[in-house]
Amino acid sequence: MPYRRRQQLHRVARRATQPGRPNPIGRHLSTAPLPSPSPAAARPVPPRAPRADAVGEPERDGATSSRQGLDWARRTELIAVVLGVLLSPLIAAAGIWYSNNQVRDQLKISSQELNVTQEGQITDRYTKAVESLDKKAMDVRLGGIYALQRIMEDSPRDHPTIANVLATYIRTHTDKASKDGEVSADVHAALTVLAYRDTTRDKFFYLDLRHTHLSGIELQPRFRDVKPKETIGVLSREPIGAKLTNANLTKADLTDAHLPYAELSGANLIDADLIGAKLIGADLIGAKLIGADLIGADLTHARGLQVREVISAVIDSTTKLPSALAKDPAVTARIAEVESN
Structure with missing residues (x-):
């Protein structure tokens, strides 16, 4: 193609591309200008600034991880405080219950030991009192009778047994009439003890x-x-x-x-x-x-x-x-x- 012809085609093409000019290429093609973008749409969007942390510095990935760890530590601390408040009365009650049980068990053991000691003392007193009833001296026998009376008063469980011992003593010492026709002092003492005993403790006696x-x-x-x-x-x-x-x-x-x-x-x-x-x-x-x-x-x-x-x-x-x-x-x-x- 000759050079001049080519130059003409180039000018026509440039004119066709200019806005407001008719399209020389053909009427079937749309020559309406493309809508220009709005000023807001054409305005460039500024880049999003990074979030600032608690001290106003931009937050980085490491800071985010640190913040998440701090939040978890605070949650753990709060849970511990709540659990402490809720469980402290239960722990205190459990401690008091345990202490009471310990004290009660100790008192029970002490009471049992005291009972054993008292029973042993009563047994010793009873043995010595009964042995004195066989002595020849009147004052010794009288002491044994009144010692049995004291045991009757101190030990309701031994009351019927001692009453039976004294009644037997009276029968064996009064199976025959005395020479002077009077009752001896020890028999009178034993009968007096029986006559004024607490009959509510007699049981089988x-x-x-x-x-x-x-x-x-x-x-x-x-x-x-x-x-x-x-x-x-x-x-x-x-x-x-x-x-x-x-x-x-x-x-x-x-x-x-x-x-x-x-x-x-x-x-x-x-x-x-x-x-x-x-x-x-x-x-x-x-x-x-x-x-x-x-x-x-x-x-x-x-x-x-x-x-x-x-x-x-x-x-x-x-x-x-x-x-x-x-x-x-x-x-x-x-x-x-x-x-x-």
């Missing part, structure tokens, strides 16, 4: 004084202050006699015995010798008097005495009975029968 010779025995009542319900501010003296409840006194020799206000309820007095006995105000509820010799006995104000029991005993006009019984026809007939023989 029943006083057995059958076939004993206790003539002239004297067990005076003791008195206690009593405030009647219907009287305000006034105390009365109530006698407490010898406690011989349910005692076995079968064929016992109680001649001229002084047993005022004695508690003889349920006592077995069958064939007992009560000649001249002083039983004023005695409690004889349920007592068995079959064949008992009541000649000259004083039963004034005796309680619980029944006609059938009186007429089963040996009585005469010298027997002092409660007024209601003394006038009973059956009683007067029994007196006449005894005196006629």
Whole structure:
């Protein structure tokens, strides 16, 4: 192609590309100018600045890792504090419970050791007291009897055993009447201990004084202050006699015995010798008097005495009975029968 022709084509092409000029190439091609970009779209976007850390310095990858580690440490510390607050009362309660258990176990052990020591001491005291009952000296025997009384008071468990020992001592030392007809001091002391014992501790013990010779025995009542319900501010003296409840006194020799206000309820007095006995105000509820010799006995104000029991005993006009019984026809007939023989 000639040079000049080529130059012309180049000019046409440049003109076609200029905006606002018709397209010389052809009408079918769009000669609309391309939309120019908006100023906002054409504005360059500045690069994003890195985040600053707590001190205002740009955050780097190492700083991010450090911050994450710091947050985890704070979380761990917070969890530890919360757990400490929640668990400290439980730990304290567990410590108190454990300490209480330790103290309780220690007290239990100490109590057991103390009981063993006390039992050993009581056993030694009991052995020495019983050994003294076989001594010839009266004062030694009396000391042994009162030592047994003290053990009865200190050891309720040994009460029935000691009471039985004293009752046996009385029976073996009164199986025969004494030459002077009086009861020895040691026997009287043993009977006094039994007569004024705490009967609520008797359990299986029943006083057995059958076939004993206790003539002239004297067990005076003791008195206690009593405030009647219907009287305000006034105390009365109530006698407490010898406690011989349910005692076995079968064929016992109680001649001229002084047993005022004695508690003889349920006592077995069958064939007992009560000649001249002083039983004023005695409690004889349920007592068995079959064949008992009541000649000259004083039963004034005796309680619980029944006609059938009186007429089963040996009585005469010298027997002092409660007024209601003394006038009973059956009683007067029994007196006449005894005196006629």
